[in-house]
Each structure stands twice: as structure tokens, then as C-alpha cells.
Amino acid sequence: MGKPCILVVDDDKEIVQAIAINLQKEGYDVRKAYDGLQALDIISTQSIQLVILDIMMPNLDGLSAVLKIRQEKNIPIIILSAKSEDSDKILGLSMGADDYVTKPFNPMELMARVKSQIRRYMTLGDMNTADKPNILKTGGLWFNPDTCEVTVDGEPVKLTATEMRILELLMRNPGRVFPAEEIYERVWNEPAYNVENTVMVHIRRIREKIEINPKEPKYLKVVWGIGYKIEKI
Amino acid sequence: MGKPCILVVDDDKEIVQAIAINLQKEGYDVRKAYDGLQALDIISTQSIQLVILDIMMPNLDGLSAVLKIRQEKNIPIIILSAKSEDSDKILGLSMGADDYVTKPFNPMELMARVKSQIRRYMTLGDMNTADKPNILKTGGLWFNPDTCEVTVDGEPVKLTATEMRILELLMRNPGRVFPAEEIYERVWNEPAYNVENTVMVHIRRIREKIEINPKEPKYLKVVWGIGYKIEKI
DNA sequence: CATATTTCTTAAGAATTTCTTAAAAGGAGG
DNA sequence: CCTCCTTTTAAGAAATTCTTAAGAAATATG
Structure with a gap:
């Protein structure tokens, strides 16, 4: 089902970057946020399996963020x-956090704690996908990658499988425009x-299925000369 | 549901006693062990929801104990x-522990970490099969893993045994789609x-047994190009 | 408004994936 | 050592999806 995706939240961009690099080395996907509101937005629209969160942040303090995340999703939170x-x-x-790490921290220890949480979440957390699924939503368009x-x-x-992979890619990055080439490379690996046509035909088929009026798409839009995107609603 | 039962393991009886009192104040049931072997015995014969374990102990060192506990049960372990x-x-x-607390520790912090683990263990709904008769149902298809x-x-x-393990995996996660590879890894360990065919044949045999019309399965469905799932009914 | 460029639509054949069937290999128990 | 049951392998059949290509439509540009 793909690698686990971890959201790192801290107002210190350098720390976020450092953690992100370590996580990527361990094979995780990473998303970044620099304040609590941004974090909540990402959590509610993307499929996130774990959150690493600084509790001293502007806009929305970390503890409230923990509470809100808990309300919305049942994923592990490391403070x-x-x-x-x-x-x-x-x-x-x-407040609902699953672990608490104090700065300054040893990056390796953080990685070990991340792995520990992910392992637990994965091995006994299968059932929770049924209860609190990580559903990608934009407007009336919902996609649950776990249950397809x-x-x-x-x-x-x-x-179809390919259609889902394309839709998942776009919905995980709402608003971002993907050139046909990039879609092909990331979906087909x-x-x-010379594959623009191929991608286009698939886009067309997806539109046929998810749009009320494929000619005036509401969700899956094209940006002329650039690529395709899922509208952020 | 009863109160959660927590096993405290340490060769220092005073520490065990102190922790036990705190746990009981919080409303937990407590079991005590003073070395690793004793702990393993209790874990395999009693219904334990969490283990607090000193890793420096006679007889069986704590890290090996963690490994053994992990093998046997999927309960949270705090070192x-x-x-x-x-x-x-x-x-x-x-090694598989879920949290790590260093001595000397603040009893309240330990309690907070215990609560955090218990909450996760409960909400994620892993069934300690020893505790509860735990029948998986979807529509007319019932499966009791305890009595097979x-x-x-x-x-x-x-x-057959393999068929049951596959069915159990799928039924514990109704609706979730499992690629053949993942099924193989989790069932065969x-x-x-190159095992897609193997899994497929087993799926086919399961269908033959549980479906009225295997060609149009009601329970065990395929998602083209992705995997198999048990329909959520 | 005309032209050039880009995107969209369509349908058929190619390719891939899954299903079925049968038989060989592997293990447990007598 | 043999028998029975389970698991794995393999190959051809069936079903579904993907790709290609060519003409139509839409949009940008001058």
C-alpha cells in the first residue's frame, strides 16, 4: 500500500528539514507544515500515518493541535x-499524544520511536482503517486508498487500478499541477x-467517471500547457 | 470489558510495589513478576493488556524478554x-517495545505513558483472542478465529489452515484491499x-468454499490490478 | 478572423492480469 | 514406508485494461 507518510510540524524550518531527511532515509514519505493550522489542513485532506509535532508554534498551539488531530484521525502523534x-x-x-520527545533530541532515537509507533499502528491498526479511514476529500469527491x-x-x-493511482497522486497534492510527464513517471515508475496522449486518455476516462459534466470538469482540471490538477475545494 | 490488566516486571520488589499501587489508583488490575521467565509464564497464561518491564533482570534479560513477548502477544510494552x-x-x-522510560522516573509520567498506550491499544481494537470470544462477521459469513x-x-x-489465515486477515480488515504480495507476506511471514499465483489459487479455493457462486463472489472480491478484499456488509 | 497549437474523443487491437484446471511437490500421521 | 491431505507450480483460457493513432474540438495567438 505504499510507504507510510509522515507529517512533520515545526515552525523551525531547519528542524523540519533535518527530520524530513532522516525520515526519507528510512523510506518514509514526508509532508511538512510550519504551523498548526497548516498541519490540520494537510491531515484532513491527505493520507497521513503519523505526525511529529512541535508543541510551541504560532497560530495554533501544539497541544490544541494534538486534540484536534485526535478528534479527526486516530493516527500516532509524537510531540x-x-x-x-x-x-x-x-x-x-x-492530550492524546503517543510519545513525547524533548529537544534537543538524538535523531536516531526519534527514528526508533517513529518506527515503533508505525509498527504498532500497522500491525494492530488495520481495523482502524475501517473505523477512521484516511480518506482523501475534495468537495463531493472522496477517495479511500485503503479500500479503493x-x-x-x-x-x-x-x-481501474491505473485510474486510481493517478487520482491518488493528484488528490494527495490538491491544487498542485502535474505535467503529464510527471504523472506518467510517478504512476508507471x-x-x-511520448506518453502525453496515454495520460490524457486516462484523464479523460477518470473525468467520465467522476465528473457530472466531463466537458466542464469540477474536480479534475487542466492548466493549459502545463498539466492537470485536482481542484482544492 | 473489565479493567485493563497490567503486568509489572522488575527484580526490585519495592519498585514493583510502588508502581502497582499507582496503577491500582488509576483503576487498573495489576500482576507482578520479579524476573523474565516468571513474566513470560504470566503473559502466556493470563490476560494481560500491557507490560511494564525492567530490562536489567536475572534469568532472562529484559531485551530478550521483549522479543519473546512480541512473538507471543501483540500487547504494548513499556521498558x-x-x-x-x-x-x-x-x-x-x-526490539519491539512501545515506550522507554529511564530510572529514576516520575510516577505520574509513567502513568501518563501507560494511559496513552492503553488508549491506543483499546481504540485500535486489537482483540486479545484469549480475552473475548471474537467472532468476525460480514453478512452471512461468520468466522471464529478461536475455534476455527x-x-x-x-x-x-x-x-484449511492457510485458507483460514488468509480469511482472518481479510475479515479483520473488512473493505480494505490487500495486494497478493501483502497477503503472502503476512500469512506466510x-x-x-513470484507468489501471486499461489495466493490466487488459495483465494480461488476459499471462494469455492464460502461463495454460493464463486464466479460472482459476494464476500471475497477482487479489485483489478490491486488486490483482494472482504466486502463490508 | 484566420491560423497554429494544444487538448479531447473515439474505437480497435495489444498487452496485461486474473481465472481455471490439472498435476507435481511437500508434510503429517499411521 | 505408505497414504492422504495440503500447498505450490505451471500453462492455457478468459476477461479486462491499456495503448495507439487519427480526426474533432477547443483555445491561444497574431
Whole structure:
């Protein structure tokens, strides 16, 4: 089902970057956010399997963010904090966090804790996908990568494997425009050579299935001369 | 559901006692062990939901104990240790522990970490098969992993061991689509190499037994190019 | 408004994936 | 050592999807 995707949230971009590099070395996908609101947005629209979160941030403080994330999804949360007071740890954990790491931290220890959480989430967390699925949503278009279910305004839609992979790519990055070449390379895992047409035909078929009026697409739009995107709704 | 039961393992009886009192205050049941072998015995014979374990013990060292516990049950393990070296933490976590607390520790922090683990263990809904009779149902298809009984609309069906393991995996995650490779790895516990056919034949045999019309399966469906799933009914 | 460029549509054949069937290989129990 | 049951392998059949290519439509440009 692809590599686990981990969201790193900290207002210090350097720290985010450092953690991200380590995570990628371990084979994880990474998303980055620099404040709590951004983090919540990503969590509710993308499929995230674990959150690493600094609790001292602008906009929305970390502890509230933990609460909100808990409300929305049942994924592991690791708190990062400069506060090493026991009372802070207790507070963080009782807010719903799954682990608490104090700055400065050993990157290797953080990785070990991440792995531990992911392993637990994976091995006994299968059931939770049924309960609190990581559904990608934009407007009335919902996609559940775990069950391969796609619905438009509640109506189920049947996509083929390739169609789903394309849709997943676009929906995981709402608003971002993907050139046909990039879509091909990322979906087929092959270098793209003279494949614009191929991608286009697939786009067309997806539109036929998910759009009410394929000629005036609501979700799957084209940006002339650049590529395709899923509208961020 | 009963209160969660927590096993505390340490060769220092005073520490065990102190932790036990705290746990009982929080409303947990407690079991005590003073070395690794005793701990393993209790874990394999009693219903335990979480283990707190000192890793420096006579008879069986703590890290091996963690490994053995992991093999046997999928319950959360919190390591207690006087070693606060990062390398020790990393080792402990990668052995399969879920958290690592260094001595001396704040009892309240330990309680917070216990609660966090228990909450996750509960909400993710892993069934400790020893505890609860735990029948998986989707529509008319019932499966009791404890007694290995499978019935379709009340009619008993005889599955082989492998068939049951596959069915169990799928039924524990209704709706979720599993690629043949993943099924193989999780059922056989071996890396999957050129095994799609093997899995497929087993799927076919399961269908033959549980489906009224194997050609139009009601329960065990395929998602083209992706994998198999048990329909969520 | 005319032209050039880009995207869209369509349908058929190629390619891939899954299904079926049968038989060989592997293991457990007597 | 033999028998029976389970698991794996293999190959051809069937079903579905993917790709190609060519003409139509739409959009940008001058």
C-alpha cells in the first residue's frame, strides 16, 4: 500500500528539514507544515500515518493541535518539545499524544520511536482503517486508498487500478499541477517518452467517471500547457 | 470489558510495589513478576493488556524478554531502565517495545505513558483472542478465529489452515484491499517473490468454499490490478 | 478572423492480469 | 514406508485494461 507518510510540524524550518531527511532515509514519505493550522489542513485532506509535532508554534498551539488531530484521525502523534518538565510530558500524553520527545533530541532515537509507533499502528491498526479511514476529500469527491473506494456525492464510482493511482497522486497534492510527464513517471515508475496522449486518455476516462459534466470538469482540471490538477475545494 | 490488566516486571520488589499501587489508583488490575521467565509464564497464561518491564533482570534479560513477548502477544510494552544512553533506548524500541522510560522516573509520567498506550491499544481494537470470544462477521459469513469455525448462512464450512489465515486477515480488515504480495507476506511471514499465483489459487479455493457462486463472489472480491478484499456488509 | 497549437474523443487491437484446471511437490500421521 | 491431505507450480483460457493513432474540438495567438 505504499510507504507510510509522515507529517512533520515545526515552525523551525531547519528542524523540519533535518527530520524530513532522516525520515526519507528510512523510506518514509514526508509532508511538512510550519504551523498548526497548516498541519490540520494537510491531515484532513491527505493520507497521513503519523505526525511529529512541535508543541510551541504560532497560530495554533501544539497541544490544541494534538486534540484536534485526535478528534479527526486516530493516527500516532509524537510531540516534540523544548519543555522537559515532567508536567509537560504528562499534559502532552494525556492530550492524546503517543510519545513525547524533548529537544534537543538524538535523531536516531526519534527514528526508533517513529518506527515503533508505525509498527504498532500497522500491525494492530488495520481495523482502524475501517473505523477512521484516511480518506482523501475534495468537495463531493472522496477517495479511500485503503479500500479503493471512490464516491462522488456519495455515489460509488468504479475506477481501474491505473485510474486510481493517478487520482491518488493528484488528490494527495490538491491544487498542485502535474505535467503529464510527471504523472506518467510517478504512476508507471518508468521514464516518460511520448506518453502525453496515454495520460490524457486516462484523464479523460477518470473525468467520465467522476465528473457530472466531463466537458466542464469540477474536480479534475487542466492548466493549459502545463498539466492537470485536482481542484482544492 | 473489565479493567485493563497490567503486568509489572522488575527484580526490585519495592519498585514493583510502588508502581502497582499507582496503577491500582488509576483503576487498573495489576500482576507482578520479579524476573523474565516468571513474566513470560504470566503473559502466556493470563490476560494481560500491557507490560511494564525492567530490562536489567536475572534469568532472562529484559531485551530478550521483549522479543519473546512480541512473538507471543501483540500487547504494548513499556521498558523501564536505569540506562539512559540513547543507544539503549534505540535498541529497546527496535526490539519491539512501545515506550522507554529511564530510572529514576516520575510516577505520574509513567502513568501518563501507560494511559496513552492503553488508549491506543483499546481504540485500535486489537482483540486479545484469549480475552473475548471474537467472532468476525460480514453478512452471512461468520468466522471464529478461536475455534476455527467458519459458517456461511449458518452452514459450517471446512477451511484449511492457510485458507483460514488468509480469511482472518481479510475479515479483520473488512473493505480494505490487500495486494497478493501483502497477503503472502503476512500469512506466510516470508518475503513475497513470484507468489501471486499461489495466493490466487488459495483465494480461488476459499471462494469455492464460502461463495454460493464463486464466479460472482459476494464476500471475497477482487479489485483489478490491486488486490483482494472482504466486502463490508 | 484566420491560423497554429494544444487538448479531447473515439474505437480497435495489444498487452496485461486474473481465472481455471490439472498435476507435481511437500508434510503429517499411521 | 505408505497414504492422504495440503500447498505450490505451471500453462492455457478468459476477461479486462491499456495503448495507439487519427480526426474533432477547443483555445491561444497574431
